[in-house]
Amino acid sequence: MANHRIDPTTLPGRPCSLASALQLVGERWAMLAVREVMFGNHQFGQLARNTGAPTDRLAARLKDLVAAGILERRREPTSRYDGYYLTEAGQALGEAMQPLTRWGDRWAVTEPPMRATHHDHQVVVRQVCAVCGEEIGADVVREMTVPGWDAAGPVDPQPTR
Amino acid sequence: MANHRIDPTTLPGRPCSLASALQLVGERWAMLAVREVMFGNHQFGQLARNTGAPTDRLAARLKDLVAAGILERRREPTSRYDGYYLTEAGQALGEAMQPLTRWGDRWAVTEPPMRATHHDHQVVVRQVCAVCGEEIGADVVREMTVPGWDAAGPVDPQPTR
DNA sequence: CCTCATCACTTTGAAAATCAAACCTAGATG
DNA sequence: CATCTAGGTTTGATTTTCAAAGTGATGAGG
Numbered sequence: 001m002a003n004h005r006i007d008p009t010t011l012p013g014r015p016c017s018l019a020s021a022l023q024l025v026g027e028r029w030a031m032l033a034v035r036e037v038m039f040g041n042h043q044f045g046q047l048a049r050n051t052g053a054p055t056d057r058l059a060a061r062l063k064d065l066v067a068a069g070i071l072e073r074r075r076e077p078t079s080r081y082d083g084y085y086l087t088e089a090g091q092a093l094g095e096a097m098q099p100l101t102r103w104g105d106r107w108a109v110t111e112p113p114m115r116a117t118h119h120d121h122q123v124v125v126r127q128v129c130a131v132c133g134e135e136i137g138a139d140v141v142r143e144m145t146v147p148g149w150d151a152a153g154p155v156d157p158q159p160t161r
Numbered sequence: 162m163a164n165h166r167i168d169p170t171t172l173p174g175r176p177c178s179l180a181s182a183l184q185l186v187g188e189r190w191a192m193l194a195v196r197e198v199m200f201g202n203h204q205f206g207q208l209a210r211n212t213g214a215p216t217d218r219l220a221a222r223l224k225d226l227v228a229a230g231i232l233e234r235r236r237e238p239t240s241r242y243d244g245y246y247l248t249e250a251g252q253a254l255g256e257a258m259q260p261l262t263r264w265g266d267r268w269a270v271t272e273p274p275m276r277a278t279h280h281d282h283q284v285v286v287r288q289v290c291a292v293c294g295e296e297i298g299a300d301v302v303r304e305m306t307v308p309g310w311d312a313a314g315p316v317d318p319q320p321t322r
Numbered sequence: 323c324c325t326c327a328t329c330a331c332t333t334t335g336a337a338a339a340t341c342a343a344a345c346c347t348a349g350a351t352g
Numbered sequence: 353c354a355t356c357t358a359g360g361t362t363t364g365a366t367t368t369t370c371a372a373a374g375t376g377a378t379g380a381g382g
Contacts, residue, residue, distance in 0.1 A: 008274045012213025015274035017265030018196055018258060024269050028187065028369085035179055039303070039312045044330050050314045052173025054370055059331055069268075080378075081329065089268040096264035097179060098288065098297070103257035104178030107230075107250040108185050113169045113176035113307045118300045124291035127256065129284050136259070136286060139279045142200070146274045151200045153211045189340085205359050215341055220360060241349075242358065325382085332375070339368070344361105351356070 004068050008146075014153070015146050024068045029053040030061045031097055034086070037071060038094040042083030065090075099125060165229050169307075175314070176307050185229045190214040191222045192258055195247070198232060199255040203244030226251075260286055 006023055008015035025031055032051040041050055044062070048055050062084060065071040070090040076083040086094060098116075102125050105112040116123045127136045144150055167184055169176035186192055193212040202211055208223070209216050223245060226232040231251040237244040247255060259277075263286050266273040277284045288297045305311055 005271045006269055007271045013193065014197075014211045014213075016193075016196065016262070017270050017273055017275065018262040019193055019265075020269040021261050021265030022189075022192060026187070026189065026192075028183075031183060031187075032174065032177075032180055035177065036175075041313060045328090046314055048330090050175045052175075054372095055331065056333080056371095057369070092268060093264055095288070095297075096260040099257040099260050100182050101177070101179040103254055104180075104182030107253060108167055108181040109178050110166045110168045111306075112178055113305060113310075114178065115304050115306055116301050117304065118290065118295070118297070118302060119293060121292050123297060123301055125297060126289050126291040127259065128287050128289055129279065130287040131282050131285050132280060134279070136256075136279070136284060140284055141278050143276045143278065144274060145272075145276055149274075152202060153207055206357090209359090215343095216360065217342095217362080218340070240358095323382100325380105327380080328378085330375100330377095332373105334373080335370105337368105337370075339366105341366075342364105344363075346361070347359090349357090352354090 014149055015144075025065070025070065025093065027061065027064070029057055030065060031093075031100075033058065033061055033065065033084075034070065034090060034093055035097065037084050037086055037090070042076065042085060043079075043081060044084075047084070099127070175310055176305075186226070186231065186254065188222065188225070190218055191226060194219065194222055194226065194245075195231065195251060195254055196258065198245050198247055198251070203237065203246060204240075204242065205245075208245070260288070 004024070006020040008017065008020045011019050011023065013019065025034065029051055032053070033047055036047050036050045041047060044058070047053075047062070048058050051058065053061070062071065062073075066073050066084075068089075069087055070093055071084045072087050072090075073082050073084055075081075128134060129136055142151060148155055165185070167181040169178065169181045172180050172184065174180065186195065190212055193214070194208050197208050197211045200211075202208060205216075205219070205223070208214075209219050212219065214222070223232065223234075227234050227245075229250075230248055231254055232245045233248050233251075234243050234245055236242075289295060290297055303312060309316055
């Protein structure tokens with residue numbers, strides 16, 4: 001497992017876990033490849049057909065995702081070819097992508113092309129805090145832990161001198 | 162509000178709300194711009210500084226996000242310039258981006274550069290089903306509602322014939 | 323043994339997107 | 353009037369993306 005973590009202060013703009021996450025999975029086709037692996041499709045050809053990505057781009061993305069420790073390439077037991085599988089980070093990413101999919105259902109598509117159910121009813125996602133059980137909403141406070149930044153942007157130590 | 166919804170069957174690959182969502186907000190800098198607006202930064206210059214995006218790219222993204230109905234451009238009361246604000250879809254997107262940020266905290270960065278708290282304790286996100294209250298995990302079943310596709314990929318009506 | 327098919331890529335050459343930097347416009351400031 | 357600031361747009365070079373063709377390894381059919 002590679003686990004190429006990024007120091008967010010080396011990225012342009014505000015140091016932020018979202019920016020770092022997008023550095024790993026923000027390029028085109030990356031999340032769709034993870035989606036397919038999550039759906040149980042492990043072969044390169046399946047990923048290519050089901051994402052619609054050009055094969056050279058897909059090959060590059062898969063290489064990156066393996067290097068980032070999100071996918072793992074290993075031999076399929078039933079076949080002579082390798083398959084791509086989710087690591088623990090990849091599993092977690094798959095779950096983190098669900099709210100984005102749900103957002104797409106609600107705001108991005110004319111008609112949702114998939115239905116997510118468990119126990120024979122449709123899943124309606126709610127984000128709650130595991131500590132206090134309350135729904136997470138607008139009362140979340142964000143503190144920057146890196147010096148030089150606050151919510152409004154970079155803080156100048158001496159403004160113009 | 163523009164509300165450019167996408168018919169997911171017109172996209173390459175599997176018709177999917179995630180692919181549609183990424184069509185709207187998957188390009189570089191788009192989510193970071195939404196993040197900044199969510200943090201209360203509404204001016205173009207702030208968005209440029211805080212995202213680190215080139216101004217031409219940022220201008221293009223903001224135009225797209227406004228056209229997609231995610232941001233709204235309106236006159237600042239305190240200034241003679243316009244500012245960018247979240248629509249209802251943009252608010253919802255901001256919330257959908259949180260799990261991705263949390264994933265980044267855990268898997269993408271060397272050290273989280275921000276801390277999210279409410280009521281003086283750190284937020285730990287848990288996704289639960291609003292219908293039954295159970296945590297959403299692996300027991301989610303996905304059914305495709307469009308013909309020609311299942312979880313494994315495209316279904317051929319007559320295979321080779 | 324020879325041909326053909328399948329799978330997983332890689333290479334190629336053209337088109338499109340991205341970038342940093344320079345430039346532009348309109349209104350305030352000195 | 354000259355300069356400054358904010359909010360972009362334009363420019364020209366670089367990089368990325370794309371579809372399509374090619375490669376090489378394995379196995380099946382005749």
